[in-house]
Amino acid sequence: MRSIPLGSAPALVPLASLEVRIRLGITDAQSDTDLQRYLMDATEAVLTFIGRPLLSQTWQDQIFVRPFPRTLSLLLGVYPVHNVIAVTRNGTALEQDTINDLVIDDDCGELYRPDVTQPFWPAGRYLVTYEAGYNPPVTLDDGTVQPGNFPGAICLAVRRVAAASYYAQGRDPTLKSENEQGVGSTSWAVPDPSLGGLTPEAAGLVQRFRSAGCA
Incomplete structure:
Protein backbone atom coordinates (compact mmCIF):
# COMPACT_ATOMS: atom_id res chain seq x y z
CA MET A 1 0.00 0.00 0.00
CA ARG A 2 1.15 3.51 -0.80
CA SER A 3 -0.34 6.77 0.47
CA ILE A 4 -0.48 9.37 -2.30
CA PRO A 5 -0.90 13.05 -1.30
CA LEU A 6 -3.54 14.98 -3.20
CA GLY A 7 -3.05 18.68 -3.80
CA SER A 8 -0.12 20.83 -2.77
CA ALA A 9 1.92 19.82 0.26
CA PRO A 10 1.57 21.96 3.38
CA ALA A 11 4.51 24.18 4.15
CA LEU A 12 6.89 22.79 6.74
CA VAL A 13 7.42 25.10 9.70
CA PRO A 14 9.27 24.58 12.99
CA LEU A 15 7.24 22.43 15.37
CA ALA A 16 8.48 24.39 18.37
CA SER A 17 8.32 28.11 18.95
CA LEU A 18 11.08 30.59 19.63
CA GLU A 19 9.86 30.77 23.22
CA VAL A 20 12.51 28.13 23.91
CA ARG A 21 14.99 31.02 23.76
CA ILE A 22 13.96 32.02 27.28
CA ARG A 23 15.27 28.70 28.61
CA LEU A 24 18.47 29.15 26.61
CA GLY A 25 19.05 32.71 27.82
CA ILE A 26 18.95 34.19 24.31
CA THR A 27 18.51 37.96 24.23
CA ASP A 28 19.91 39.17 20.88
CA ALA A 29 18.36 39.11 17.41
CA GLN A 30 21.23 37.19 15.75
CA SER A 31 20.88 34.34 18.21
CA ASP A 32 17.14 34.37 17.53
CA THR A 33 17.88 33.89 13.83
CA ASP A 34 20.28 31.05 14.58
CA LEU A 35 17.75 29.37 16.86
CA GLN A 36 15.05 29.58 14.18
CA ARG A 37 17.38 27.70 11.84
CA TYR A 38 18.13 25.10 14.51
CA LEU A 39 14.40 24.63 15.17
CA MET A 40 13.74 24.03 11.47
CA ASP A 41 16.67 21.60 11.19
CA ALA A 42 15.45 19.81 14.33
CA THR A 43 11.92 19.59 12.92
CA GLU A 44 13.20 17.97 9.72
CA ALA A 45 15.40 15.57 11.70
CA VAL A 46 12.55 14.49 14.00
CA LEU A 47 10.09 13.96 11.12
CA THR A 48 12.70 12.02 9.16
CA PHE A 49 13.41 9.82 12.17
CA ILE A 50 9.69 9.07 12.61
CA GLY A 51 9.65 8.11 8.95
CA ARG A 52 5.97 8.38 8.09
CA PRO A 53 3.78 11.26 6.84
CA LEU A 54 2.52 13.44 9.67
CA LEU A 55 1.44 16.77 8.14
CA SER A 56 -2.30 17.20 7.62
CA GLY A 133 -2.35 14.17 9.79
CA TYR A 134 -1.47 16.84 12.31
CA ASN A 135 -1.72 20.59 11.83
CA PRO A 136 1.56 22.52 12.35
CA PRO A 137 1.71 25.87 14.15
CA VAL A 138 0.49 28.84 12.09
CA THR A 139 1.68 32.43 12.45
CA LEU A 140 -1.18 34.87 11.85
CA ASP A 141 -0.88 38.30 10.24
CA ASP A 142 -0.83 39.98 13.65
CA GLY A 143 2.15 37.88 14.71
CA THR A 144 0.29 35.57 17.08
CA VAL A 145 0.92 31.85 16.74
CA GLN A 146 -1.77 29.19 16.66
CA PRO A 147 -0.06 26.15 18.19
CA GLY A 148 -1.52 23.42 15.94
CA ASN A 149 -2.18 19.94 17.27
CA PHE A 150 1.10 18.06 16.97
CA PRO A 151 1.65 15.78 19.99
CA GLY A 152 3.57 17.42 22.79
CA ALA A 153 6.21 14.68 22.73
CA ILE A 154 7.12 15.52 19.12
CA CYS A 155 7.34 19.25 19.86
CA LEU A 156 9.44 18.57 22.96
CA ALA A 157 11.79 16.38 20.91
CA VAL A 158 12.24 19.25 18.44
CA ARG A 159 13.12 21.61 21.29
CA ARG A 160 15.60 19.13 22.75
CA VAL A 161 17.37 18.61 19.41
CA ALA A 162 17.45 22.35 18.66
CA ALA A 163 18.84 23.14 22.12
CA ALA A 164 21.54 20.47 21.76
CA SER A 165 22.61 21.96 18.41
CA TYR A 166 22.57 25.47 19.82
CA TYR A 167 24.76 24.53 22.77
CA ALA A 168 27.15 22.70 20.43
CA GLN A 169 28.17 25.94 18.73
CA GLY A 170 31.87 26.59 19.08
CA ARG A 171 32.82 23.24 20.59
CA ASP A 172 33.53 19.72 19.42
CA PRO A 173 30.02 18.38 18.66
CA THR A 174 31.06 14.90 19.85
CA LEU A 175 32.11 16.22 23.28
CA LYS A 176 29.64 15.03 25.91
CA SER A 177 31.23 16.43 29.07
CA GLU A 178 34.05 18.65 30.25
CA ASN A 179 35.85 18.82 33.59
CA GLU A 180 37.72 21.85 34.85
CA GLN A 181 39.76 21.42 38.00
CA GLY A 182 38.52 23.60 40.84
CA VAL A 183 35.43 24.65 38.89
CA GLY A 184 33.41 21.52 38.26
CA SER A 185 32.06 19.57 35.32
CA THR A 186 29.61 20.29 32.51
CA SER A 187 27.74 17.75 30.42
CA TRP A 188 25.66 18.08 27.25
CA ALA A 189 23.07 16.09 25.37
CA VAL A 190 24.77 15.30 22.07
CA PRO A 191 23.02 14.57 18.74
CA ASP A 192 23.69 10.98 17.73
CA PRO A 193 24.33 10.31 14.00
CA SER A 194 23.02 6.76 14.40
CA LEU A 195 19.69 8.30 15.51
CA GLY A 196 19.49 10.63 12.53
CA GLY A 197 20.94 13.55 14.47
CA LEU A 198 18.53 13.24 17.41
CA THR A 199 19.66 13.07 20.99
CA PRO A 200 18.87 9.77 22.76
CA GLU A 201 16.23 11.55 24.84
CA ALA A 202 14.53 13.00 21.76
CA ALA A 203 14.58 9.62 20.00
CA GLY A 204 12.92 8.06 23.04
CA LEU A 205 10.21 10.72 23.05
CA VAL A 206 9.12 10.01 19.45
CA GLN A 207 9.87 6.28 19.18
CA ARG A 208 6.21 5.31 19.58
CA PHE A 209 5.19 7.45 16.61
CA ARG A 210 7.33 5.41 14.21
CA SER A 211 5.17 2.29 14.17
CA ALA A 212 2.43 2.05 11.54
CA GLY A 213 -1.03 1.10 12.70
CA CYS A 214 -2.08 0.04 16.17
CA ALA A 215 0.22 -1.82 18.53
Missing part, protein backbone atom coordinates in the same frame (compact mmCIF):
# COMPACT_ATOMS: atom_id res chain seq x y z
CA GLN A 57 -3.33 16.76 4.00
CA THR A 58 -5.74 14.90 1.73
CA TRP A 59 -4.50 11.41 0.89
CA GLN A 60 -5.49 8.48 -1.29
CA ASP A 61 -4.61 4.86 -0.51
CA GLN A 62 -4.97 1.82 -2.76
CA ILE A 63 -5.70 -1.31 -0.73
CA PHE A 64 -6.10 -4.86 -2.03
CA VAL A 65 -8.33 -7.13 0.02
CA ARG A 66 -7.96 -10.85 -0.65
CA PRO A 67 -10.70 -13.47 -0.15
CA PHE A 68 -8.66 -15.17 2.54
CA PRO A 69 -7.79 -14.43 5.23
CA ARG A 70 -10.82 -12.22 5.68
CA THR A 71 -10.17 -8.55 6.41
CA LEU A 72 -11.83 -6.90 9.39
CA SER A 73 -10.42 -3.41 8.84
CA LEU A 74 -8.82 -1.31 6.10
CA LEU A 75 -5.53 0.09 7.41
CA LEU A 76 -4.74 3.54 6.07
CA GLY A 77 -1.19 4.80 5.73
CA VAL A 78 -1.56 8.22 7.38
CA TYR A 79 -3.12 8.96 10.75
CA PRO A 80 -4.73 10.44 12.78
CA VAL A 81 -7.66 10.32 10.35
CA HIS A 82 -10.02 13.32 10.39
CA ASN A 83 -12.45 12.50 7.62
CA VAL A 84 -13.09 9.82 4.99
CA ILE A 85 -14.11 11.53 1.75
CA ALA A 86 -14.66 8.62 -0.63
CA VAL A 87 -14.27 4.84 -0.86
CA THR A 88 -14.49 2.81 -4.08
CA ARG A 89 -14.34 -0.95 -4.54
CA ASN A 90 -13.38 -2.23 -7.98
CA GLY A 91 -14.33 1.18 -9.39
CA THR A 92 -17.74 1.36 -7.72
CA ALA A 93 -18.19 4.10 -5.13
CA LEU A 94 -19.67 3.36 -1.74
CA GLU A 95 -22.74 5.42 -0.98
CA GLN A 96 -22.22 8.49 1.17
CA ASP A 97 -24.48 7.12 3.91
CA THR A 98 -22.27 4.01 4.10
CA ILE A 99 -19.14 6.16 4.33
CA ASN A 100 -20.72 8.29 7.06
CA ASP A 101 -21.45 5.14 9.08
CA LEU A 102 -17.89 3.77 8.90
CA VAL A 103 -16.22 3.28 12.26
CA ILE A 104 -12.87 5.05 12.22
CA ASP A 105 -10.06 4.44 14.67
CA ASP A 106 -8.55 7.80 13.82
CA ASP A 107 -5.46 7.34 16.02
CA CYS A 108 -4.14 4.43 13.95
CA GLY A 109 -6.01 4.75 10.66
CA GLU A 110 -8.26 1.69 10.70
CA LEU A 111 -11.67 1.65 8.98
CA TYR A 112 -14.34 -0.78 10.14
CA ARG A 113 -17.67 -1.63 8.56
CA PRO A 114 -20.63 -0.59 10.73
CA ASP A 115 -22.57 -3.83 10.13
CA VAL A 116 -21.70 -6.16 13.01
CA THR A 117 -23.43 -9.07 11.25
CA GLN A 118 -21.15 -8.67 8.21
CA PRO A 119 -18.02 -7.03 9.63
CA PHE A 120 -15.52 -8.23 7.00
CA TRP A 121 -14.59 -6.20 3.93
CA PRO A 122 -15.40 -8.01 0.65
CA ALA A 123 -12.41 -8.92 -1.52
CA GLY A 124 -11.43 -6.34 -4.11
CA ARG A 125 -9.36 -3.29 -4.94
CA TYR A 126 -10.20 -0.30 -2.77
CA LEU A 127 -9.35 3.36 -3.23
CA VAL A 128 -9.82 5.39 -0.07
CA THR A 129 -9.62 9.20 -0.15
CA TYR A 130 -9.34 10.80 3.25
CA GLU A 131 -7.97 13.67 5.31
CA ALA A 132 -5.36 12.84 7.92
Whole structure:
Protein backbone atom coordinates (compact mmCIF):
# COMPACT_ATOMS: atom_id res chain seq x y z
CA MET A 1 0.00 0.00 0.00
CA ARG A 2 1.15 3.51 -0.80
CA SER A 3 -0.34 6.77 0.47
CA ILE A 4 -0.48 9.37 -2.30
CA PRO A 5 -0.90 13.05 -1.30
CA LEU A 6 -3.54 14.98 -3.20
CA GLY A 7 -3.05 18.68 -3.80
CA SER A 8 -0.12 20.83 -2.77
CA ALA A 9 1.92 19.82 0.26
CA PRO A 10 1.57 21.96 3.38
CA ALA A 11 4.51 24.18 4.15
CA LEU A 12 6.89 22.79 6.74
CA VAL A 13 7.42 25.10 9.70
CA PRO A 14 9.27 24.58 12.99
CA LEU A 15 7.24 22.43 15.37
CA ALA A 16 8.48 24.39 18.37
CA SER A 17 8.32 28.11 18.95
CA LEU A 18 11.08 30.59 19.63
CA GLU A 19 9.86 30.77 23.22
CA VAL A 20 12.51 28.13 23.91
CA ARG A 21 14.99 31.02 23.76
CA ILE A 22 13.96 32.02 27.28
CA ARG A 23 15.27 28.70 28.61
CA LEU A 24 18.47 29.15 26.61
CA GLY A 25 19.05 32.71 27.82
CA ILE A 26 18.95 34.19 24.31
CA THR A 27 18.51 37.96 24.23
CA ASP A 28 19.91 39.17 20.88
CA ALA A 29 18.36 39.11 17.41
CA GLN A 30 21.23 37.19 15.75
CA SER A 31 20.88 34.34 18.21
CA ASP A 32 17.14 34.37 17.53
CA THR A 33 17.88 33.89 13.83
CA ASP A 34 20.28 31.05 14.58
CA LEU A 35 17.75 29.37 16.86
CA GLN A 36 15.05 29.58 14.18
CA ARG A 37 17.38 27.70 11.84
CA TYR A 38 18.13 25.10 14.51
CA LEU A 39 14.40 24.63 15.17
CA MET A 40 13.74 24.03 11.47
CA ASP A 41 16.67 21.60 11.19
CA ALA A 42 15.45 19.81 14.33
CA THR A 43 11.92 19.59 12.92
CA GLU A 44 13.20 17.97 9.72
CA ALA A 45 15.40 15.57 11.70
CA VAL A 46 12.55 14.49 14.00
CA LEU A 47 10.09 13.96 11.12
CA THR A 48 12.70 12.02 9.16
CA PHE A 49 13.41 9.82 12.17
CA ILE A 50 9.69 9.07 12.61
CA GLY A 51 9.65 8.11 8.95
CA ARG A 52 5.97 8.38 8.09
CA PRO A 53 3.78 11.26 6.84
CA LEU A 54 2.52 13.44 9.67
CA LEU A 55 1.44 16.77 8.14
CA SER A 56 -2.30 17.20 7.62
CA GLN A 57 -3.33 16.76 4.00
CA THR A 58 -5.74 14.90 1.73
CA TRP A 59 -4.50 11.41 0.89
CA GLN A 60 -5.49 8.48 -1.29
CA ASP A 61 -4.61 4.86 -0.51
CA GLN A 62 -4.97 1.82 -2.76
CA ILE A 63 -5.70 -1.31 -0.73
CA PHE A 64 -6.10 -4.86 -2.03
CA VAL A 65 -8.33 -7.13 0.02
CA ARG A 66 -7.96 -10.85 -0.65
CA PRO A 67 -10.70 -13.47 -0.15
CA PHE A 68 -8.66 -15.17 2.54
CA PRO A 69 -7.79 -14.43 5.23
CA ARG A 70 -10.82 -12.22 5.68
CA THR A 71 -10.17 -8.55 6.41
CA LEU A 72 -11.83 -6.90 9.39
CA SER A 73 -10.42 -3.41 8.84
CA LEU A 74 -8.82 -1.31 6.10
CA LEU A 75 -5.53 0.09 7.41
CA LEU A 76 -4.74 3.54 6.07
CA GLY A 77 -1.19 4.80 5.73
CA VAL A 78 -1.56 8.22 7.38
CA TYR A 79 -3.12 8.96 10.75
CA PRO A 80 -4.73 10.44 12.78
CA VAL A 81 -7.66 10.32 10.35
CA HIS A 82 -10.02 13.32 10.39
CA ASN A 83 -12.45 12.50 7.62
CA VAL A 84 -13.09 9.82 4.99
CA ILE A 85 -14.11 11.53 1.75
CA ALA A 86 -14.66 8.62 -0.63
CA VAL A 87 -14.27 4.84 -0.86
CA THR A 88 -14.49 2.81 -4.08
CA ARG A 89 -14.34 -0.95 -4.54
CA ASN A 90 -13.38 -2.23 -7.98
CA GLY A 91 -14.33 1.18 -9.39
CA THR A 92 -17.74 1.36 -7.72
CA ALA A 93 -18.19 4.10 -5.13
CA LEU A 94 -19.67 3.36 -1.74
CA GLU A 95 -22.74 5.42 -0.98
CA GLN A 96 -22.22 8.49 1.17
CA ASP A 97 -24.48 7.12 3.91
CA THR A 98 -22.27 4.01 4.10
CA ILE A 99 -19.14 6.16 4.33
CA ASN A 100 -20.72 8.29 7.06
CA ASP A 101 -21.45 5.14 9.08
CA LEU A 102 -17.89 3.77 8.90
CA VAL A 103 -16.22 3.28 12.26
CA ILE A 104 -12.87 5.05 12.22
CA ASP A 105 -10.06 4.44 14.67
CA ASP A 106 -8.55 7.80 13.82
CA ASP A 107 -5.46 7.34 16.02
CA CYS A 108 -4.14 4.43 13.95
CA GLY A 109 -6.01 4.75 10.66
CA GLU A 110 -8.26 1.69 10.70
CA LEU A 111 -11.67 1.65 8.98
CA TYR A 112 -14.34 -0.78 10.14
CA ARG A 113 -17.67 -1.63 8.56
CA PRO A 114 -20.63 -0.59 10.73
CA ASP A 115 -22.57 -3.83 10.13
CA VAL A 116 -21.70 -6.16 13.01
CA THR A 117 -23.43 -9.07 11.25
CA GLN A 118 -21.15 -8.67 8.21
CA PRO A 119 -18.02 -7.03 9.63
CA PHE A 120 -15.52 -8.23 7.00
CA TRP A 121 -14.59 -6.20 3.93
CA PRO A 122 -15.40 -8.01 0.65
CA ALA A 123 -12.41 -8.92 -1.52
CA GLY A 124 -11.43 -6.34 -4.11
CA ARG A 125 -9.36 -3.29 -4.94
CA TYR A 126 -10.20 -0.30 -2.77
CA LEU A 127 -9.35 3.36 -3.23
CA VAL A 128 -9.82 5.39 -0.07
CA THR A 129 -9.62 9.20 -0.15
CA TYR A 130 -9.34 10.80 3.25
CA GLU A 131 -7.97 13.67 5.31
CA ALA A 132 -5.36 12.84 7.92
CA GLY A 133 -2.35 14.17 9.79
CA TYR A 134 -1.47 16.84 12.31
CA ASN A 135 -1.72 20.59 11.83
CA PRO A 136 1.56 22.52 12.35
CA PRO A 137 1.71 25.87 14.15
CA VAL A 138 0.49 28.84 12.09
CA THR A 139 1.68 32.43 12.45
CA LEU A 140 -1.18 34.87 11.85
CA ASP A 141 -0.88 38.30 10.24
CA ASP A 142 -0.83 39.98 13.65
CA GLY A 143 2.15 37.88 14.71
CA THR A 144 0.29 35.57 17.08
CA VAL A 145 0.92 31.85 16.74
CA GLN A 146 -1.77 29.19 16.66
CA PRO A 147 -0.06 26.15 18.19
CA GLY A 148 -1.52 23.42 15.94
CA ASN A 149 -2.18 19.94 17.27
CA PHE A 150 1.10 18.06 16.97
CA PRO A 151 1.65 15.78 19.99
CA GLY A 152 3.57 17.42 22.79
CA ALA A 153 6.21 14.68 22.73
CA ILE A 154 7.12 15.52 19.12
CA CYS A 155 7.34 19.25 19.86
CA LEU A 156 9.44 18.57 22.96
CA ALA A 157 11.79 16.38 20.91
CA VAL A 158 12.24 19.25 18.44
CA ARG A 159 13.12 21.61 21.29
CA ARG A 160 15.60 19.13 22.75
CA VAL A 161 17.37 18.61 19.41
CA ALA A 162 17.45 22.35 18.66
CA ALA A 163 18.84 23.14 22.12
CA ALA A 164 21.54 20.47 21.76
CA SER A 165 22.61 21.96 18.41
CA TYR A 166 22.57 25.47 19.82
CA TYR A 167 24.76 24.53 22.77
CA ALA A 168 27.15 22.70 20.43
CA GLN A 169 28.17 25.94 18.73
CA GLY A 170 31.87 26.59 19.08
CA ARG A 171 32.82 23.24 20.59
CA ASP A 172 33.53 19.72 19.42
CA PRO A 173 30.02 18.38 18.66
CA THR A 174 31.06 14.90 19.85
CA LEU A 175 32.11 16.22 23.28
CA LYS A 176 29.64 15.03 25.91
CA SER A 177 31.23 16.43 29.07
CA GLU A 178 34.05 18.65 30.25
CA ASN A 179 35.85 18.82 33.59
CA GLU A 180 37.72 21.85 34.85
CA GLN A 181 39.76 21.42 38.00
CA GLY A 182 38.52 23.60 40.84
CA VAL A 183 35.43 24.65 38.89
CA GLY A 184 33.41 21.52 38.26
CA SER A 185 32.06 19.57 35.32
CA THR A 186 29.61 20.29 32.51
CA SER A 187 27.74 17.75 30.42
CA TRP A 188 25.66 18.08 27.25
CA ALA A 189 23.07 16.09 25.37
CA VAL A 190 24.77 15.30 22.07
CA PRO A 191 23.02 14.57 18.74
CA ASP A 192 23.69 10.98 17.73
CA PRO A 193 24.33 10.31 14.00
CA SER A 194 23.02 6.76 14.40
CA LEU A 195 19.69 8.30 15.51
CA GLY A 196 19.49 10.63 12.53
CA GLY A 197 20.94 13.55 14.47
CA LEU A 198 18.53 13.24 17.41
CA THR A 199 19.66 13.07 20.99
CA PRO A 200 18.87 9.77 22.76
CA GLU A 201 16.23 11.55 24.84
CA ALA A 202 14.53 13.00 21.76
CA ALA A 203 14.58 9.62 20.00
CA GLY A 204 12.92 8.06 23.04
CA LEU A 205 10.21 10.72 23.05
CA VAL A 206 9.12 10.01 19.45
CA GLN A 207 9.87 6.28 19.18
CA ARG A 208 6.21 5.31 19.58
CA PHE A 209 5.19 7.45 16.61
CA ARG A 210 7.33 5.41 14.21
CA SER A 211 5.17 2.29 14.17
CA ALA A 212 2.43 2.05 11.54
CA GLY A 213 -1.03 1.10 12.70
CA CYS A 214 -2.08 0.04 16.17
CA ALA A 215 0.22 -1.82 18.53
